[in-house]
Amino acid sequence: MRRERGDGGQASVELALVLPLVMILLLAVAQLGLLVRDQILVVHAAREAAREAAVDPAADAPRRAALGSSTLAGDRLTVTSTGRGAPGSRVRVEVAYQASTAVPLVGAAMRGLTLRASATMRVER
Numbered sequence: 001m002r003r004e005r006g007d008g009g010q011a012s013v014e015l016a017l018v019l020p021l022v023m024i025l026l027l028a029v030a031q032l033g034l035l036v037r038d039q040i041l042v043v044h045a046a047r048e049a050a051r052e053a054a055v056d057p058a059a060d061a062p063r064r065a066a067l068g069s070s071t072l073a074g075d076r077l078t079v080t081s082t083g084r085g086a087p088g089s090r091v092r093v094e095v096a097y098q099a100s101t102a103v104p105l106v107g108a109a110m111r112g113l114t115l116r117a118s119a120t121m122r123v124e125r
């Protein structure tokens with residue numbers, strides 16, 4: 001009896017070649033998802049900080065509002081406000097955040113990424 005050879009070894013080799021690429025792609029998608037989430041949080045923090053700057057004249061009010069409204073790390077968050085004047089004027093708040101790129105393999109390629117957002121509101125008091 002003669003036995004025919006199977007293709008079982010070829011499938012194993014193909015899996016061994018493709019699996020690392022698929023894993024890197026999945027890690028990149030996870031890192032991108034984290035960055036998108038952080039950008040949404042930065043936009044929300046900028047809106048909250050601008051609202052607080054419009055109603056509270058204290059210099060640290062925008063930063064407190066930005067930190068209180070999101071789960072962003074305070075040591076990587078910068079909040080600057082400009083233009084606060086008399087009621088009816090506009091105040092502009094800019095928020096910058098050093099994004100966390102801690103996902104293995106792909107996070108190192110995105111190090112030093114700063115997410116930014118700004119918001120402008122009319123001063124009420």
